[in-house]
Amino acid sequence: MVETVRHFFEHLLTLSNPFWLYYPLCAVAAVVYKATKFDDPRQIARAALHFFLSVTVGIFILAAVFYAMNRFF
Amino acid sequence: MIDRSPESGASPVAALVLAWAIPGAGHAYAGRWGKGALFFGCIVGLLAAGMIIGGGTVIVHRDAQEHLELWWLAQMGAGGATLALTPISEELARRGGQAIYANRYREVGTLYAAVAGFLNVLVMMDAYVKLAFPRDKREEEEETKKKEAS
Numbered sequence: 001m002v003e004t005v006r007h008f009f010e011h012l013l014t015l016s017n018p019f020w021l022y023y024p025l026c027a028v029a030a031v032v033y034k035a036t037k038f039d040d041p042r043q044i045a046r047a048a049l050h051f052f053l054s055v056t057v058g059i060f061i062l063a064a065v066f067y068a069m070n071r072f073f
Numbered sequence: 074m075i076d077r078s079p080e081s082g083a084s085p086v087a088a089l090v091l092a093w094a095i096p097g098a099g100h101a102y103a104g105r106w107g108k109g110a111l112f113f114g115c116i117v118g119l120l121a122a123g124m125i126i127g128g129g130t131v132i133v134h135r136d137a138q139e140h141l142e143l144w145w146l147a148q149m150g151a152g153g154a155t156l157a158l159t160p161i162s163e164e165l166a167r168r169g170g171q172a173i174y175a176n177r178y179r180e181v182g183t184l185y186a187a188v189a190g191f192l193n194v195l196v197m198m199d200a201y202v203k204l205a206f207p208r209d210k211r212e213e214e215e216e217t218k219k220k221e222a223s
Contacts, residue, residue: 021181032192036199
């Protein structure tokens with residue numbers, strides 16, 4: 001199990017696809033989307049951070065699931 | 074169609090068109106300068122980042138086979154900025170030749186520019202709706218009272 005997790009992170013870091021570039025894109029999308037919903041800058045920042053973290057964690061979980069499926073099935 | 078906002082006198086349609094021509098201009102026109110600046114920075118920033126990441130070849134309206142690029146239609150959401158960058162990008166793409174299509178960074182740059190276009194459509198809709206259907210005055214008064222109390 002530990003070996004699989006280690007391999008997963010190792011695989012992420014050595015991908016030829018520049019996946020880390022999707023994070024700034026996601027952050028900007030979160031800010032713009034939430035700025036259309038709220039007027040108060042603090043509310044915008046809080047909601048955008050929440051949105052960004054939800055999307056990031058969601059994508060990370062999906063990546064882990066696909067990785068596990070690819071490795072074990 | 075609502076031509077004039079009953080409160081400010083600003084036209085929602087003008088805000089929509091301005092927001093398409095210059096990201097954030099619709100909000101600035103409606104007097105929301107802060108939001109206008111935020112949207113301008115975010116959307117033009119995304120387009121610029123996309124151009125830099127993709128080597129300047131990401132906003133082309135025809136591919137190597139002269140087919141219409143569907144990405145470009147998405148990027149056109151950012152209107153004026155995309156139109157201004159298209160000839161520059163097409164010139165750079167022509168110089169780069171077929172090799173540019175195999176670049177993964179170009180794919181990411183294209184996505185950046187396309188997301189900028191989609192986000193600007195959202196911003197345009199926001200600029201229009203906020204003027205065409207302003208919030209109930211009573212609702213605003215209640216919000217002001219809450220802010221004063223806190």
